[in-house]
Amino acid sequence: MTDADCIFCKIVAGDIPSTKVLENDRVLAFRDLYPKAPTHVLVIPKDHYANVAELTVADPALAGELLRATAEVAASEGIDESGWRLFANTGSDGGQDVFHVHFHVAGGKPLGRMLSN
Ligand code: 5GP
Ligand code: ZN
Numbered sequence: 052m053t054d055a056d057c058i059f060c061k062i063v064a065g066d067i068p069s070t071k072v073l074e075n076d077r078v079l080a081f082r083d084l085y086p087k088a089p090t091h092v093l094v095i096p097k098d099h100y101a102n103v104a105e106l107t108v109a110d111p112a113l114a115g116e117l118l119r120a121t122a123e124v125a126a127s128e129g130i131d132e133s134g135w136r137l138f139a140n141t142g143s144d145g146g147q148d149v150f151h152v153h154f155h156v157a158g159g160k161p162l163g164r165m166l167s168n
């Protein structure tokens with residue numbers, strides 16, 4: 052379940068380097084290359100799914116594993132008490148740039164309102 056043109060599949064394969072913060076047989080978490088907050092980690096399934104909708108239909112248990120991993124990352128990053136934000140940009144209006152599903156885990160400073168006008 053890989054896409055030859057996908058940068059996150061290449062990160063899973065080790066063809067593109069990343070700073071890993073959590074890994075198990077199905078899930079990988081690594082630091083965002085262009086962090087928008089003091090902590091900014093991306094949590095992905097090792098298998099390629101384009102977005103949350105595709106993932107949850109194909110493998111809802113894996114979607115649950117990803118969610119659990121986001122909380123584990125928040126704890127290991129030390130932002131579970133101060134608070135953090137979980138988001139998954141989807142499609143064009145959602146601002147999705149990489150079409151391998153990923154949860155953003157962001158925190159380490161007050162993040163402000165959820166959306167700007
Ligand atoms: P999206 O806009 O699709 O929700 O998020 C894609 C994220 O991937 C962006 O926050 C961007 O900074 C990050 N990103 C893009 N290319 C790379 C890369 O090669 N390595 C890492 N670690 N992050 C990347
Ligand atoms: Zn991929």
